Amino acid sequence: MLNIAVCIKAVPDEECYNIIKFDPVMKTLIREGISMVINPSDLHALELALCLKEKLGGEITLISMGPMTVTTQLRECLSYGADEAYLMSDCIFGGSDTLATSYVLSKGLRHIGNFDLVLAGNESADGATSHVPSQLGEWLGYPHVMEVCALNIVDEKIAAVRKKADNYFVDYTVKLPAVFAVSRGMNKVRYPSIRGILSSKGKEIKVLTAESIPDLDISMIGLQGSPTKTGQLITSSFHRDCMLLDGSNEEIASAILGMIRPVIDD
């Protein structure tokens, strides 16, 4: 029986990235019409949890920090087959950077129970710092491994993992409990079953506020607990004057080859 926690983040839908507009006066994002989705990498972490549960038995607990709207994404995750979901939501969590976020999540996890495995997606689609898994491991005092692309439970105390490291792979055994950041390549994400969808509707999503956690150090959270201060958004204006290459396919091919040949490596 494994106790598995999966960290979930709601992010703006990738499909909307190219329509996200930026208010040049307010220097903020115009979020209207931008739908939120489950961070794609997190689904791979959830998929791993589901596979492990099927094989070895156990319980899957979801945890997310974010506004109350994230109940939508958590409910969706429940429909895949997770057992429980916690949303850490409080306005004083707002403005947390990765250090503060991982602190809040670690406190939440400690409060909820004891886990053998804490899984997260390797990166979020929006911030994409890939900091939270390692930092969560540090706050929890657990070993942590990024970019895990294969994982097996050896026995109750040990996991065998394969980590993608630049251009090669490294295999490790890791003492549990531990935090693993799951990379997209690990698995194919299933579709939720009708039964899963129906049963998720009735499940309660438990909300944890700052007050729910007695030993939460307020100075470590939100804006004041975040060493990094994010400034204004700058539109990255990549633009080049573009010339059309026209003609028959042969003419075009020959023009392209004419550009390639002088600069190819010797």
Add this chain to the structure above:
Amino acid sequence: MEKPDLDKIIVYAEHKKGHLDPSCAELVGKAKELSVKYDDNVVIGAVVLGYEISEVVKDLSQTGVDYIWYTDHPKLTRYNSEYYALALEEAVRFIAPELILIAATSQGSELAPTVGARLKTGVAAHCVDIVADDNGQIVNIVPALGGKFLTEIKIPDVRPMISTVKPSVFVKKDVPANSNVQTVRIESKALDSYESRIWFVAESVKEENEKPIEEANVILCAGMGIVDEENWRKLNELAARLKCAVGYTRPVIDLGVVNNDHNMIGTSGKTIRPQLYVGFGVSGASHHICGMKDSQIILCINSDENADIFRLSDYKVIADCGAILDAMLELTGGLNG
């Protein structure tokens, strides 16, 4: 307003099999550039960890750094995130720098947030630039929302500040070696007594003859517009004939035509700046653009005349990229060569 102190910048010097990672020179170059803004009164140091690393330390002394701090310990024989984080944390506490630059390699991407958490300080991830503003504050420019926007990150109140930079994002500069480099060995007490909970088992051998895509002059990049395996094969045949490299966008990996993602270009892959980038059916998503926007010449083939990638291209071809591939193969030895 008085300038905030910036006395020491250190670069985490990664190395493998006795060779310094090229990122090291890129980061030292940036540290030098920053030090000019502080009237050159900045010590630029490097921290290097490993076992029996005297050769690496020697190579490091040629990179233009003023100081080298190193920890030489059997537990550092190969990278282990726990031992390395412990040694790096120990070194940083000893050196007390204001700024730490770490390459966002696989290793650096683990170490930076880990050490950041231990020191309870901030980490700016994947900086595309690091500058000093008029007040002498370090400003990190980082991609936001998959590179669609950029944003500034400052770490005003906590030291050290940590910045990570993806390999090849900064261009290597020729920094003259300091003839008077100070080398300091750090004796690690913490390592002696710590036993890691992560054990190395095995490592896959890297394909040695694979030339890094970052070094290629011409890159043919496959996007989803190549549609199928047949065109992928053609693109590779063409690249082999012309001796250029092949890169790809992320969804191409899901086509199942490549068995690794070494040459994926973009925020989660490689940053390239070849002399010529030729895109075959690439749409121009921000995640991809981030990794190729600094190519000298960008030429793209796309059947959609409104494709975003054309806004960033020097030359556009509005056509089916399979047909252009065929025509290029014809002109380079025939379709079946």
